[in-house]
Amino acid sequence: MNEKDDNEIQELLKRSIAPVADTELRRDLWPQMLRKLDEQSAPARSVPWFDWALAAILSAVLLLFPGTIPALLYHL
Numbered sequence: 001m002n003e004k005d006d007n008e009i010q011e012l013l014k015r016s017i018a019p020v021a022d023t024e025l026r027r028d029l030w031p032q033m034l035r036k037l038d039e040q041s042a043p044a045r046s047v048p049w050f051d052w053a054l055a056a057i058l059s060a061v062l063l064l065f066p067g068t069i070p071a072l073l074y075h076l
Helices: 002-016 030-039 049-064 068-075
Strands: none
Touching: 049 068
């Protein structure tokens, strides 16, 4: 019974799904992708001022209060 069902399902699938004759790509897509990547300029990386301010505050706290270094490392 189970083998009969399997064969019947296979036949139904073969009839419902059209066979694909050619699965190869007609052209290589990598040259186009590389050209697009070259055309895109890298965005200018700028660090916002508040990041610099936070880094300066953290540096000042660590320099003035070296005992806070273990606490900072604990929270990282």
